[in-house]
Amino acid sequence: MDGPLCIVNSGEAAKSWTSLSSILEFLLKHHADQQSVLVVVGGGALSDVGGLAASLFKRGIRWVSVPTTLLAMVDAAWGGKTAINFGGVKNSVGVYHWPVHWIYDQAMLQSLNERQRFDGWAEILKHAIIGDSGLFQEIQAFWSSQHEKGQVPIGLLPLPTQDLIECALQVKIRIVQQDPNERNLRCLLNYGHTLAHALESSSPHYSHGQAVWLGMLFELQLASHSNLIAEDEALRILEILRAFAPYSGLLRHSTELIDIPTNDTPRGRGAIQTLSPMTGLFTNLPDWKTIWNFMLQDKKTRSGKLTWALPAKVGLGQTGVQIPNDKVMDLYKIWSSNPLI
Numbered sequence: 289m290d291g292p293l294c295i296v297n298s299g300e301a302a303k304s305w306t307s308l309s310s311i312l313e314f315l316l317k318h319h320a321d322q323q324s325v326l327v328v329v330g331g332g333a334l335s336d337v338g339g340l341a342a343s344l345f346k347r348g349i350r351w352v353s354v355p356t357t358l359l360a361m362v363d364a365a366w367g368g369k370t371a372i373n374f375g376g377v378k379n380s381v382g383v384y385h386w387p388v389h390w391i392y393d394q395a396m397l398q399s400l401n402e403r404q405r406f407d408g409w410a411e412i413l414k415h416a417i418i419g420d421s422g423l424f425q426e427i428q429a430f431w432s433s434q435h436e437k438g439q440v441p442i443g444l445l446p447l448p449t450q451d452l453i454e455c456a457l458q459v460k461i462r463i464v465q466q467d468p469n470e471r472n473l474r475c476l477l478n479y480g481h482t483l484a485h486a487l488e489s490s491s492p493h494y495s496h497g498q499a500v501w502l503g504m505l506f507e508l509q510l511a512s513h514s515n516l517i518a519e520d521e522a523l524r525i526l527e528i529l530r531a532f533a534p535y536s537g538l539l540r541h542s543t544e545l546i547d548i549p550t551n552d553t554p555r556g557r558g559a560i561q562t563l564s565p566m567t568g569l570f571t572n573l574p575d576w577k578t579i580w581n582f583m584l585q586d587k588k589t590r591s592g593k594l595t596w597a598l599p600a601k602v603g604l605g606q607t608g609v610q611i612p613n614d615k616v617m618d619l620y621k622i623w624s625s626n627p628l629i
């Protein structure tokens with residue numbers, strides 16, 4: 289790759305007018321024109337702001353997406369959605385502007401920390417839950433091959449295999465190709481995101497993946513209490529979401545590791561560690577009023593009514609589900625006091 293380099297803030301801070309305008313200034317300064325191509329290298333936040341800059345500059349120039357995080361590889365870098373956060377509301381300004389090309393290399397993921405790995409896994413789980421029961425089973429198999437039940441090996445959350453990454457991406461590609469402008473089917477990809485965006489808007493402390501993971505737990509409750517999903521199917525989903533809890537960075541006592549001696553390892557040396565019981569260990573979630581105010585700003589809200597995309601069974605979602613606001617409120621109040629129920 290040859291050409292001038294523009295470096296902007298990383299992380300969610302990148303999705304601001306300041307970063308957007310610095311990219312536009314950079315393009316202007318270097319006399320970019322309709323023949324130019326903006327290559328955006330980074331996580332999902334950068335592809336969101338970089339893609340938006342490309343869409344605006346001289347009424348739109350081409351851009352290439354080079355995702356460097358797991359989340360961006362399986363989700364953000366592909367699908368044409370670009371955005372910045374505005375007025376304290378997540379993704380409130382943006383357009384569809386498709387990259388002309390997309391390049392990724394799994395080797396780039398090795399440097400991701402625990403949180404960044406977890407964030408990517410959250411979107412992979414979402415794709416499996418709403419769109420691919422085979423992928424769901426592969427995740428279960430991958431997970432049990434890495435973990436003994438209820439135990440967490442010391443070390444970083446493992447990265448998914450190349451196959452799992454490809455399968456998760458294929459779910460998004462299949463859905464987006466059928467419904468590029470989010471008229472119906474593409475709304476499935478919003479599973480977990482109605483609460484997630486409200487959480488992210490309410491506090492900068494939630495990463496996108498953490499918020500989506502919490503959102504999936506809550507919205508599973510909505511599906512369950514609306515009789516949209518059978519109990520055994522809901523339990524399968526709950527189980528896999530719970531399996532990732534120790535890596536979420538959301539457990540208040542996540543540093544309290546207890547050594548569990550195994551048959552062949554003496555206590556304290558090489559022993560498998562497990563977390564103290566998870567129930568009730570979460571940091572406080574925002575109250576209903578805060579969440580509701582942000583939900584009303586959501587792009588999915590029409591005249592104060594939300595429509596939900598919820599799992600109907602493992603690998604299959606349903607869009608356009610309407611649930612009375614009072615019922616959502618009651619469930620949120622119960623759920624938020626213990627999100628792992």
Ligand SMILES: NC(=O)c1ccc[n+]([C@@H]2O[C@H](COP(=O)([O-])OP(=O)(O)OC[C@H]3O[C@@H](n4cnc5c(N)ncnc54)[C@H](O)[C@@H]3O)[C@@H](O)[C@H]2O)c1
Pocket residue numbers: 298299300303330331332333334336356357358359360363364365366367368369370379396397398399400401404407408496497
């Ligand atoms: N447009 C879409 O369709 C879509 C879909 C999903 C998510 N998103 C957006 O994506 C954003 C989240 O993306 P993200 O999780 O990639 O986070 P991110 O872009 O905020 O990056 C997280 C951190 O990872 C660092 N990083 C990037 N690559 C790295 C690497 N290879 N090794 C080590 N560190 C690296 C970054 O510098 C940053 O500090 C959110 O804003 C979300 O709204 C957009």
Ligand SMILES: [Zn+2]
Pocket residue numbers: 363411481496500
């Ligand atoms: Zn997402």
